[in-house]
Amino acid sequence: MNKTDLLKRYEDMKEEARQSIQARQEKSLVLIGTATCGLAAGAMQVKEDFIREIETKGLEAEVIEVGCIGHCYAEPLAIIAKPGYPAVCYGNLDEGLVHRLVEDFLAGDDPSYEYAMAALDRNDEFPTFEDFPRGVYEEKMILEHCGLTDFKKIESYIANGGYEALAKALSEDPGFVLEEVKEANLRGRGGAGFPAGKKWEACLNNGENEKYVICNGDEGDPGAFMDRSVLESDPHLVIEGMILCAYAVGSHQGYLYIRAEYPRAVEHVREAIKQAREKGLLGSSILGTDFSFDLEVFQGSGAFICGEATALVNSMEGKMGMPESRPPRLVEQGFRGKPTVLNNVKTFAYVPLIISRGADWFKSTGTSESPGTAVFSLVGKINNTGLVEVPMGTTLRQLIEEVGDGLPNGREFKAVQIGGPSGGCLPESSLDVPIDFDSLHEAGAIMGSGGLVVMDQDDCMVSVARYFLEFTQHESCGKCTFCRLGTKHMLDILTDITRGEGDLETLELLKELSEDVRDGSLCNLGRTAPNPVLTTLRYFYDEYRAHVEEGRCPALVCRDLILYYIKPPKCSKLCNVCVGSCPTEAIYTREDGLKAIDQDKCVKCDNCRKACPDEYDAVIKLSPPELPAEKERKAK
């Protein structure tokens, strides 16, 4: 098939898709964010409410499920696109608001801007997301269509220019794709930032025969969900990226390894694969050329370690997901012993954009060593939790203060944890570090999977380090000595510290063990597991000291080092709320009517402190765990 025919075939397909989408856009559309977090916040109920209200009013409007809109803090979310108006996004929807929007906007002509978050298209009535500080810093590449496109219909993807890159690539030699990806200096988004082009080239040069392309969608970082969002909300982007890679390296079979906990991602990707096959974009003779490539989904079975490249391959081969020492690398001997390219979901998602818009376009964003964007899931003590995409090189401060809109209720920033269990905790003084692979690495953290947790004065660094270590220790495959046993001892020591046990020597031992586990472990799980410990020791050493030397947890978190106390002058005497909230009946009324806590019964569940009405705020935590009376006695 010649080049013109091929491009024509694609253009026809696109035109057809555009028409079917356009027909749809003549009506009003209600897009509901039904990614996992939307569902949890009640998106399905909102969807039903819309459908019911629209039916009762007999309106011509269609309700469509879309993926992650990115403003998770305001779920459930919907976007209303009514012809003649800018598309507008509304948050925190409930039955009442749905009723109102249908009545006033869909049936009437009032977009109810007082309830809107922002408009999506530029207009002269209402600001768009770009007009907020967040919008100034955000730049969407791979999340461009997330939450705006109907993931159930391949036409939505094609009408937006999807699969154009594929048509373009197939009209050139495979070398074209490889050159563009190399030229773009696309670095792997799964953690380490290895240049994708180099990896592909190595695979290409490893013989002619059987080769595999695998997408790593195991996303196990316990606080990150970017890959899930992309797979759920825009699956074709990843699929197209994989086909392009296969074309570049000469592979005919690929797999998407998706973790068991993401059933919706599996479902959406399977449906997308089916539709792509029907359109001749996947399978044999793609777009009528002699290039063939097919894809299948492999579901992980819930082991964090399977995100590691060699463990992932072992698990696909029906074995325990245990890492192997390298070399050989996967590009030499991977799945079934054949050369294999493994890349992260996001890495593949950039490829169609690079091919259709060019390497220079890609490089015009970000820094020279880390071009493009970075995707983060912001969580913790931050106003705008959710997914964000910013150019590489944005500073942590901009990301937290501007994009994330800072910490809630004037809380004070203390630390930011980047890169999940293999990442590190950075203090205030590191906030001006630009976000790119190399700068973060130098500061002691890693880009990792893109989980970013903001912490304030109420978060204990020892306990945070312990949390991450508990996670890695629990997820260690157990193969090698340092990780299997070393992380266990590190965890035990950290647990002791949170109980106020140990001394400065204990801290020294913890540091030495951390370094040896880092240097001695077989795979990167063990090698990076000490990062949260090493960075907190480095930046928050005083906090460790307070635990072991004074038996005090400065953040009032470690439960063995605190006690709950009801401040007599603050207690209202009459409200009794705390008494009812206590699961162990530890709170009693003293003879003078004040409430007090029987320390022997208290299990430190925090219920009473939460229950005590704000105007009294009488329940407090004390550390070290000494009642004021005892303290006085001791002082005497």
Add this chain to the structure above:
Amino acid sequence: MSEEITITIDDGEIKTHHGEKILWAALENDIYIPHLCAIKKETRPNASCRLCFVEIEGHERPVTSCTREVEEGMVVKTRSPRLDRLVKTGFELLLSDHNLNCRECPANRNCALQVIAKKRGFKLKRDRIKPIEREFELDDSPAEFAFDRSRCVLCGQCIWADRVEAEVGAIGFSNRGLKRVVTTFNDLPLADSICTECKLCVDVCPVGALYYKKDQKA
């Protein structure tokens, strides 16, 4: 065999051949490197015990010698403060999860851990790193041998013997992380499993985990 290669280990030149791993090249030339899990015939070693570290000139990080093939002109060191520290910690970690009761152990004076301790001057004691307290049930169901998991260092030698030499497949690893053990299907006693009691696994166990009942101390 295949082409000859010369490498330098600890300032002495040795001759070996293409495709050989540093560990075996060294051992054959009477240069000791601690090791527990390496199996000469295995092409893709497990590299799980992490005791065979060496430094190779031009490599930033210590490398496991059981996995790395020799290359002409390679310069290898088996001792350095950094290596010694790493190996010592690895060894102490293994001891922390080992039933350290040599006097009662059937492998006393015939134990790889004792050899490593002697060669490297490590103590067979646990002071820096506390022991992990846990209990295992003794499996003395086979007629002539027994399996005491509290001494197992998870080197995998027995599994190799069972799979490759005996071609039975009675034992394997199970569980993950700290819970990892060598066991039979559904944790059955060996005598109730498909084990043929060929005892090849007993012969390769470097410590006193799989042992002959006749060697048992009273």
Add this chain to the structure above:
Amino acid sequence: MLQLKEGEKEEILACVKEVLGENSKTHENLIPVLQQVQKKLGYLPVLAMEKIAEGLDVPAADVFGLATFYNQFRLNPPGKHEVKVCLGTACYMTGGDITLESFERRMEIKESETSPDRHYSLERVACVGCCSLAPVVVVDDQVEGKVTPTRVDGIMLELEADRDGPAGEESGPKEGGNSEQD
């Protein structure tokens, strides 16, 4: 070991046979086969593992190794109601561990256990992907966000209400939750 009830053996054999029939019999298919069998039976009975090992010509010890390696597989039947408490980063920081402890106290079991009457299973998971609603628990596949201690009580009430009759197969709910105190 768990004693199989009347008819269970046949059910297991039929299920394994069906799943094996739908997959090509290669070692590579071991995980998908285990997943499909567990989906149907709720867990992986010993008998099923044995038959799968035979069917795929894999040492049974390896099937057992695999089933005990991955979090997803369970060797015992789950409780009627499954509560998973998220202990991902965001949930942990907003008190997920305290939520887990509340459930443990109320159900009188520890995480990854099933109550003796098989009414509850309690598990921990790491991030279900809706961190902005932390702390999150998943009750019988329904995600619940912003779970306060009072909500734990509410969930427990709902689950307690769902017991078939006062007596019968399952023993009735035990009263009170503070037995371990004092």
